[in-house]
Amino acid sequence: MRHPPRLSALLGGAVLTLASTALAVVGTAPGAAAAPLCTVQYSVVGSWAGGFQGSVTLTNNSATLHGWTLGFSFPGGQEIGQGWGAKWSQSGASATALNESWNGTVGTGASVTVGFIASWSGSNSAPTTFTLDGAACSAVPGPTNPTPTPTATPTPTPTGPTDPPGPVSGAPELSVTGNRLTDQNGATRRLLGVNRSGAEFMCVQGHGIFDGPVDDASLRAIAEWEANTVRIPLNEECWLGLDNIKPEYRGSNYVDAVRGLVSRVLAHGMTPVVELHWTYGQYTGNSSGCSDVHASCQKPMPDAQYAPAFWTSVANAFKTDRRVVFDLFNEPYPDRATPATGQPWSCWRDGGTCPGIGYEVAGMQDLVDSVRATGARNLVLVPGIAYSNDLSEWLTHSPVDPTGNLAAAWHVYNFNTCSNEACWQSSLAPVAARVPLVAGEIGENTCGHAFIDHVMKWFDDRSLSYLGWTWNTWNCNSGPALITSYDGTPTAFGTGLRDHLRALN
Missing domain, CATH: 2.60.40.290 (Immunoglobulin-like)
Structure with a gap:
């Protein structure tokens, strides 16, 4: 989702060296064999x-x-x-x-x-x-991950009907089982909650790290809506510590602040979803959000220069806690830059040099690989194209994940193209039949909730997941915003989500 206008940041150039720990070069004695190049x-x-x-x-x-x-x-x-x-x-x-x-x-x-x-x-x-x-x-x-040796499946002993497994308490470690999300007990789970915007734009604009409080009281207010998930948008340059960001808002200061928020979300029994929102790379083509090369707006695709490094770092930060979910990229729109048939989805998955995009692109496969190369087995959400509103070829082009722990991510607002039940039935239902489907953002710019009521019912009927945009005190027309105060006082729009979540529990 795009955001209300804010002051532009004065951004300088930055270079991140792509390098891992080097092996030392040892000198050789006279007459000894030369070290390999x-x-x-x-x-x-x-x-x-x-x-x-x-x-x-x-x-x-x-x-x-x-x-x-x-x-x-x-x-x-x-x-x-x-x-x-x-x-x-x-x-x-x-x-x-x-x-x-x-x-x-x-x-x-x-x-x-x-x-x-x-x-x-x-x-x-x-x-x-x-x-x-x-x-x-x-x-x-190097380390190897050998192919498991198949083992014989024992013939089950017939038994009478059993109760389904009960869910674990608190935030679960989520896994993909067919088209369902399941916890450690095998119980089916849904991600139902809100977005907490701010960390994607405040730092790059020089105003801070978060927009409004992210303390225990504010998170308790989210939990009191009966939300079980909080999605946290992040900024690539702020996390990596590039020098165009003010020192107090970048690198370890930013990472520590995000880790603290993730810990508080978990402490309140909710699932944190960390998500790459704003990225590096100059794009001035169709539907450009800004002409800035820096991570100050939504770009059509993540960049190959920094995005893999971002996900390597984020995955290393959270890989020991599988309760944390990774959302690869907010709202890809390569279809606006490369409208030729087939090109947007190839760009989306494979990256590289994409027509219409002036920087080297990291595809969804690149980002999945960056996460998995760290050994992280956390659930990964992979969005579609057209600002995550189009999943029509998601199954055909989905990246390969050796852990099998991928879910599809989708966004919908009343002004999107795929905002009616006929489209949902034709393009979403086939995806939801194969993999878990998470609507990472739902909302409307009417300051009401008639549209999201319709979305939530369609998703409820299929036991799917959804998160409202956004837990910020903005104008509900331009946000749209769920609250007027961080104590949880809802807007008219937010009332629809709050009452619905409470009714589900």
Whole structure:
């Protein structure tokens, strides 16, 4: 959702170096063999029947690289289907990764990580020989995630009817089971609650971190509406600590504030959904929200320069607590920039160079891979296109997740294209029949609740999830806003959501 106008921030340039911990270069004694020019770590991040996700980290032990080509051969007939972080090609067993424009420079001792999805049959042995621009690299073993060995399923003993499992108390660890969200007990769960906007724009505009209080009292007021979920929009540059953001609102100060809010949401028994809202990259095309290169408005797609690093950092911050949900990107709209048939959805999933978008794009697959490469198994929400209002080709183009823990995210307002039951039945129902569906934002600009009443009933009838936009004291026409005070006093619009949530419990 776009936001009420606020003061523009004076933003400066920033560069984030894409590098992971480098391996030390050890000097050699006279006559000793020279250290290899590079070191490569090959890892299998996840695997499944007939396929796997690979990760390759190249560490440069020599002079700064200004462009690079990594080569290796698969020993088991593996074939790469798609990749990221490099321009991938394969001829027979030989695979080649050529740098992208944004990661071609790799300093001495610095590293770059690339990844891919591949198929295999018979054997999935790791490559042992790697080259950098034709010169041999040393190889170090990486972690592997071997394909599980199938086990026989015992024949169940017939029993009488049993009661369904009871839900766990407090915020659950959510998993995808078919088209349902389930908790640790196997009980079906729904995400029902509100958005808490502010952390996506206050920091980049130089006003603070949150818009209004996020203390225990304000969260207690949300819980008293019988909400069980709070979605928290975030800003890429503020989290990563880029220097165009005021020091007091960026980096560790911002991260600590968000972690504190997440902890308080959990303490009140609610599920926190952390979401990437505003991102880097200059876009001035159709439906542009701003001409600024910095993360000061909604962009059509996340950027390849910083968004994967954002999700790597966020996933590392919360991967030990599976009660935290990850929402990959607020409202993609590559369809406004690349209207040709098929292009928007390809851009959405695969990223890269997308016609009409002047920066390198990170696709949904890139972001899923960034999350899973950390070992995080948290539930991930993946939005559609057309400001998350179009899921028509979500099933066809959905990213691959080795954990199988993806749900579809959708947004709807009374002014969207897909805002009627005929559209919901034709485009949402098939998705909801296959995977869990979460309406991450529902709202209307009428200061009433007739439209969201209709949305909530349709979703209730199918046991689906929805979150109202937004728990902020804005004008309900421009917000729209659910409250007039952070003590939970509702607007007329908010009254509809509050009363409905209370009636469900």
